[in-house]
């Protein structure tokens with residue numbers, strides 16, 4: 001029997017929420033141009049990832065909250081820990097952080113929607129029949 005994969009670790013590895021084995025994205029998160037290309041269905045259990053129309057529209061709001069958390073965290077750190085006074089530094093650092101974190105934000109906002117709002121249950125022994 002295979003060891004059970006936790007919900008959090010399978011979410012961070014962008015695995016299927018039903019079987020936790022198939023991958024949701026075709027390429028690595030670090031691929032410069034194809035980090036966002038998703039699989040339509042799970043290669044292992046056959047789950048169609050967009051379980052209802054517009055599910056991933058909600059991921060935009062999750063992604064927005066990630067961006068706000070990033071901006072506030074950087075502002076707090078730069079203002080209260082480093083004591084930076086120059087506005088140009090804030091703009092440069094925050095814009096750089098948002099661009100660099102865009103692939104992770106894109107992926108994890110979708111995974112967040114799939115794991116927490118889609119209603120898909122973990123079924124480790126699910127058998128895919130074609």
Ligand SMILES: [Zn+2]
Pocket residue numbers: 016017018019020021022042043044045046047
């Ligand atoms: Zn699956």
